[in-house]
Amino acid sequence: MARHPSLAPEDPWWKAAVVYQVYPRSFSDSNGDGIGDLRGVIERLDHLAELGVDVVWLSPIYASPQDDNGYDISDYCAVDPIFGTLDDLDDLVSAVHARGMKLIMDLVVNHTSSEHAWFADSRSGRDSPKRDWYIWRDPKDGREPNNWGSFFSGSAWELDEASGQYYLHLFARSQPDLNWENPEVRAAVYTMMNWWLDRGIDGFRMDVISFLSKPQDLPDGPVVDSGWGDGLVHYGSGPRIHEFLQEMHAEVFAPRDAELLTVGETLDATPERARLYTDSARRELDMVFHFDHVSLDAGVGGKFSPQPIDLVELKRVFATWQEGLADVGWNSLYWNNHDQPRVVSRFGDDGFLWYPSATALATVLHLMRGTPYIYQGEEIGMTNMPFQGVDQLRDIESLNHIASAGAPGSRRAAAALRAVGVAGRDNARTPMQWDRRRHGGFTTGEPWIDANPNHAWLNAESQRGDARSVFAWYQALIRLRHDDPTVVGGRFTMILPDHPQVFAYTRTGSADELLVIANCSAKPAAVDPAVDAAWQGSAVVLCNYERHGARLAQLRQWEVQVRRTTGSPHRRGPSQQV
Ligand code: TEU
Ligand code: CA
Numbered sequence: 225m226a227r228h229p230s231l232a233p234e235d236p237w238w239k240a241a242v243v244y245q246v247y248p249r250s251f252s253d254s255n256g257d258g259i260g261d262l263r264g265v266i267e268r269l270d271h272l273a274e275l276g277v278d279v280v281w282l283s284p285i286y287a288s289p290q291d292d293n294g295y296d297i298s299d300y301c302a303v304d305p306i307f308g309t310l311d312d313l314d315d316l317v318s319a320v321h322a323r324g325m326k327l328i329m330d331l332v333v334n335h336t337s338s339e340h341a342w343f344a345d346s347r348s349g350r351d352s353p354k355r356d357w358y359i360w361r362d363p364k365d366g367r368e369p370n371n372w373g374s375f376f377s378g379s380a381w382e383l384d385e386a387s388g389q390y391y392l393h394l395f396a397r398s399q400p401d402l403n404w405e406n407p408e409v410r411a412a413v414y415t416m417m418n419w420w421l422d423r424g425i426d427g428f429r430m431d432v433i434s435f436l437s438k439p440q441d442l443p444d445g446p447v448v449d450s451g452w453g454d455g456l457v458h459y460g461s462g463p464r465i466h467e468f469l470q471e472m473h474a475e476v477f478a479p480r481d482a483e484l485l486t487v488g489e490t491l492d493a494t495p496e497r498a499r500l501y502t503d504s505a506r507r508e509l510d511m512v513f514h515f516d517h518v519s520l521d522a523g524v525g526g527k528f529s530p531q532p533i534d535l536v537e538l539k540r541v542f543a544t545w546q547e548g549l550a551d552v553g554w555n556s557l558y559w560n561n562h563d564q565p566r567v568v569s570r571f572g573d574d575g576f577l578w579y580p581s582a583t584a585l586a587t588v589l590h591l592m593r594g595t596p597y598i599y600q601g602e603e604i605g606m607t608n609m610p611f612q613g614v615d616q617l618r619d620i621e622s623l624n625h626i627a628s629a630g631a632p633g634s635r636r637a638a639a640a641l642r643a644v645g646v647a648g649r650d651n652a653r654t655p656m657q658w659d660r661r662r663h664g665g666f667t668t669g670e671p672w673i674d675a676n677p678n679h680a681w682l683n684a685e686s687q688r689g690d691a692r693s694v695f696a697w698y699q700a701l702i703r704l705r706h707d708d709p710t711v712v713g714g715r716f717t718m719i720l721p722d723h724p725q726v727f728a729y730t731r732t733g734s735a736d737e738l739l740v741i742a743n744c745s746a747k748p749a750a751v752d753p754a755v756d757a758a759w760q761g762s763a764v765v766l767c768n769y770e771r772h773g774a775r776l777a778q779l780r781q782w783e784v785q786v787r788r789t790t791g792s793p794h795r796r797g798p799s800q801q802v
């Protein structure tokens with residue numbers, strides 16, 4: 225991969241990179257069985273090359289019973305037949321590399337599937353040599369060893385009748401947690417990771433990586449709405465997590481670190497914790513995903529009691545992270561992934577103001593400091609799905625939530641269904657909308673999950689080549705990151721932090737300064753005249769409305785502008801004052 229001109233000589237390559245996440249099941253189906261597959265990804269790679277992204281993150285394609293769509297792995301070194309073969313994967317890696325891109329795989333090592341041979345062995349009896357590869361405990365007072373709830377409803381413990389012991393599963397009961405205290409487990413994982421890197425992949429996105437280390441006394445957590453305890457305070461960045469990651473770095477990444485990208489999913493991350501994970505001197509990870517901005521609309525009952533977000537709060541979260549990692553560590557920037565509802569429906573406007581809100585939200589995210597991630601379909605502004613009933617849902621988290629809410633047909637079950645429609649993960653998992661044909665051109669068969677009916681007008685084909693499309697806008701944002709040193713390295717300053725409609729910040733580089741200013745509302749927004757005055761005469765780099773005037777004093781509905789100014793002394797950063 226060529227180094228982008230926006231990088232400083234000492235920068236690692238991924239500071240100028242943009243990552244694109246492929247959720248293979250929903251991306252493109254090559255053989256008409258209704259499930260996306262690796263051949264399908266290969267056939268669509270030109271879409272990614274045209275978009276201009278640098279890295280493809282491939283969600284799990286390993287052998288799996290698919291209880292959690294592949295995040296339940298039964299063999300780390302095999303490709304699930306629904307996705308293809310190892311040969312297909314090798315072909316995909318070559319095809320990605322041939323287009324000058326890299327490919328990272330999902331690493332799911334907090335847990336395996338209960339159908340993994342390791343767990344079968346572990347479960348076979350108390351004296352199995354692999355018993356200690358998972359987390360087994362005796363009952364306490366005749367019930368679960370502690371009060372932890374599972375992310376997917378109910379207890380995090382499952383009783384194994386045969387041995388009379390419980391095993392821990394933070395997610396589904398078919399996803400038992402590995403015991404990272406056991407050095408054999410760690411060695412087996414590192415061997416597997418090296419096997420994949422030797423095969424030519426370029427790094428890992430690491431599933432719930434901050435959960436690996438559990439305190440050995442497994443204390444109860446504070447009781448939450450569901451009635452279960454929240455163990456996150458104990459296993460989120462647990463006692464030995466940094467030791468484990470430093471060991472992983474030494475055993476796996478060290479010999480080829482400069483070429484790789486490693487990004488950890490860290491639900492419990494604060495800026496302080498993220499600095500520990502991503503300070504390059506500590507040799508752990510390149511970057512992490514925090515959840516602060518995507519947790520703001522969770523109500524007291526969690527993600528399934530969604531509440532409206534407050535823009536001022538949202539800006540505060542971003543500013544805290546930009547400042548927290550300004551000198552040490554590195555941010556990753558995302559709105560969407562396979563677990564989150566679609567951003568244009570969630571924080572924007574998927575009706576009349578679809579185009580300006582999709583482009584404004586993209587811009588405020590992409591021009592911050594950090595590595596942006598695009599989730600499939602985000603680059604064409606895909607929206608949430610108008611789910612009509614439970615039969616259209618597929619996600620284990622959503623289905624468990626509705627089942628545990630109340631009897632089918634009850635008021636509580638109906639409310640749970642509505643909440644899932646807003647916040648559920650299946651919103652992200654409807655088929656990629658390639659064109660206006662049946663099922664959005666995703667499959668010639670019957671898709672495993674229904675396509676969003678709006679594919680009739682919202683699809684990649686209709687946007688490609690259209691200069692005023694969401695797709696073209698993403699291309700422009702990616703190009704800016706590749707070419708502009710201020711986008712990669714400039715100092716971040718939030719402005720107008722208390723403005724209830726406007727999201728605005730500056731990026732100060734050594735030779736110029738950028739202003740990013742967006743009206744994140746459906747009403748015109750008045751901007752402080754001082755901002756307008758300060759940016760008089762600046763060049764308009766991007767604007768999502770045609771016939772943009774030179775003034776910033778009044779922004780139209782969801783209008784975003786990016787301005788650039790060079791050389792005006794009062795705005796120069798300290799590095800310029802020589
Ligand atoms: O997700 C971790 C996680 O806890 C949440 O993001 C989760 O998706 C849920 O919505 C919380 O309410 C990772 C994966 O991204 C997710 O797809 C997996 O289901 C999960 O781990 C288990 O592997
Ligand atoms: Ca298929």
